[in-house]
Amino acid sequence: NKLQELISVLDKSKIIIDIGANCGLFSIPASLNGYEVYGFEPIRMNVKLLELGKEENKCYNFNIVNMGVSNKTKKETIYIPYCSDNTSFSKDVAISNMSFSKNYIEEIVNCTTFDDWIKKNKNLNIGFIKIDVQGFEKEVLEGMVGFLKNCNDVYIYLEWDKNLTESNGNSLDDMETILIENNFEVRETLQNDKLFYKK
Numbered sequence: 001n002k003l004q005e006l007i008s009v010l011d012k013s014k015i016i017i018d019i020g021a022n023c024g025l026f027s028i029p030a031s032l033n034g035y036e037v038y039g040f041e042p043i044r045m046n047v048k049l050l051e052l053g054k055e056e057n058k059c060y061n062f063n064i065v066n067m068g069v070s071n072k073t074k075k076e077t078i079y080i081p082y083c084s085d086n087t088s089f090s091k092d093v094a095i096s097n098m099s100f101s102k103n104y105i106e107e108i109v110n111c112t113t114f115d116d117w118i119k120k121n122k123n124l125n126i127g128f129i130k131i132d133v134q135g136f137e138k139e140v141l142e143g144m145v146g147f148l149k150n151c152n153d154v155y156i157y158l159e160w161d162k163n164l165t166e167s168n169g170n171s172l173d174d175m176e177t178i179l180i181e182n183n184f185e186v187r188e189t190l191q192n193d194k195l196f197y198k199k
Contacts, residue, residue, distance in 0.1 A: 002190060004029055006157065007128050014127025019069045019114075019140055020159075022085060023049040024062075026130055031062035038124075042068035042078055042109035043087055068111040069133070071142035076111050079104045088134040093164050113143030130157045135164030141178045148182035148198075156184060156196045 003026055007016060012034050018027045021039030023046055031037045031054075039062065041047055050064045068076060068089070079094035080087045081104040088094040095102045118124070126147075131140050137160055141148070156179065165172055176186075176194075184196040 001029065003130065003157065004033065006155070006188075006195060007033070007035065010035065010127045010155075013125055015124050017126055017129040019129065020132040020134070021050060021064070022046055022132070024053040027062055028053045028057055028059055031059040032057060034061075036061040036063070038063045038065055040065045040067055040069050042066065042111070043080055043107055045080070046087075065117075066110070067117075068109050069114055069117075069140045069143060070111040070136070071113060071139040073112045073116045075108055078107050078109050080107060086134060088164070088168075089136055089139075090134075090168050093135045093167055096164065096167060114140065115144055115146040118144075118147050126151065126154060128155045128157070130159070132159035135161065135166075135168035135170065137165065138168075138170040138175050138178070141175055145178065145182070148179065148184070152198055154198050155187070157193065158196065159193045161192060 007030055016030050016035045016037045018037060018039040021027045021041040027037045027039040039050060041050055047064060047066045054062050076089055078087060078089055079091045081094045086094055094104055131137050133140055137158055160172060162172060179196050184198045186194055187197045188195040
């Protein structure tokens with residue numbers, strides 16, 4: 001897996017953040033590789049899967065944070081389609097990839113800004129942040145500008161889908177601008193995804 005390959009350069013003292021942990025396909029292997037991981041996941045069904053995965057794999061250094069990450073600390077409705085991998089804060093985005101069934105359920109979830117969360121979780125030596133939030137990457141970045149400004153020696157891996165981003169009214173350029181203004185540079189482009197780094 002490309003992501004596991006990317007984190008292999010990280011010192012084990014560095015903490016990994018997974019925003020949009022889903023059912024743990026990135027968090028659990030990273031944790032098994034010896035990293036302390038914080039996985040943010042807002043929906044109950046996925047949190048149950050994460051708890052199961054954590055228990056079965058004895059991932060004692062995997063911390064599940066049952067919250068969404070956004071540009072405001074608030075309660076928000078999230079839309080969960082038949083394939084929960086497409087869960088999104090936008091109903092249109094949630095069902096956009098669904099050819100089989102356009103049905104969805106709604107859940108009210110707690111969201112935090114990354115900056116608010118960091119204030120309560122000081123002294124974390126963060127080295128890698130993966131963001132995969134179905135078109136809401138810009139909102140996540142807007143809520144972590146304080147962290148972006150002050151951090152160093154940090155990688156940010158942005159999983160983005162042009163269609164999902166644009167149907168949420170955002171552009172890929174906007175996201176890149178936030179990172180570049182805070183002294184991140186593009187390290188690698190992998191299909192649609194980008195890896196940024198700040199010394």
